[in-house]
Amino acid sequence: MRKTAVRQSPSPVGQAGPLLEVQGVTRSFGGVRALTGASLAVPRGRICGLIGPNGSGKTTLFNIITGYERADAGRVRLDGKEVTGLAPERIFAMGVGRTFQITRIFARLSVLDNMLIATQRRERWWRSMLRGAGSAEEVERAMELLRFVGLAGHARALAGELSYGQRKLLELAYVLVADPELLMLDEPAGGVNPTLIGQLAERIRELNEQGKTFLIVEHNMELVMSLCDQVSVMSFGSVLVTGPPEEVRADPRVLEAYLGLDDEEDDLVESGGGTSGGR
């Protein structure tokens, strides 16, 4: 059964303190204040959603947590340890896996080779390619994860031939290679068809049951509200409110944040499950 695909999380759920803690993070790009003092706590073992209108700072916050951007001020702690300003590879090695709004797979390599690059990510990628395919054990592990996301049948296909939704599933398998404790997914359902969104949601739930913690940026409100234990809403660079989905959905401040921007209005009011705002 699929459950064997992902190893159990070594850290017990319920350990004291949040797994991820962000305090007062600010970041400006020239005159644009992308983050104005964002704070967030992600409890261990939960599926947390991060929503907000376009431009509210979600991706910038993701980039700072995972080391792809530097914060002007504020702190990020992982499992109680300060990780502010560490390089992406260090944060990755500490158990944070991250996917991107626009997938970062190697289109001209096979699906399996993409996975093998992930297994050897601690080395420089070109060195691992020169070395050739991974060990039998690495290939088996890669195939196991491809089976988990439903892509085993495409292992020999070029990654560039996959549909957009399949690429997102490949990226999920890719980050799972490192067996991260925290998975940060940036718009996993953006541009993905409903069948694959269902498949993705199922995989996320299974992984969560096995102890993985999630922080998910997503515009698909139906997915967020049905999947997440906790939802945080960003507006103008800070986290406006955090709570259970039903509370957040009913919070007038949240509606106001969305209603201020016409193109987001339908997302929250109708919770209709359509994706929007994806790039």
Ligand SMILES: Nc1ncnc2c1ncn2[C@@H]1O[C@H](COP(=O)(O)OP(=O)(O)OP(=O)(O)O)[C@@H](O)[C@H]1O
């Ligand atoms: N590298 C950058 N240079 C200049 N401005 C940037 C940069 N990155 C982000 N911004 C600006 O910072 C603000 C926040 O952007 P960000 O992408 O974090 O928002 P978001 O909530 O993720 O939006 P979306 O939902 O559209 O992805 C926006 O005004 C954006 O234009």
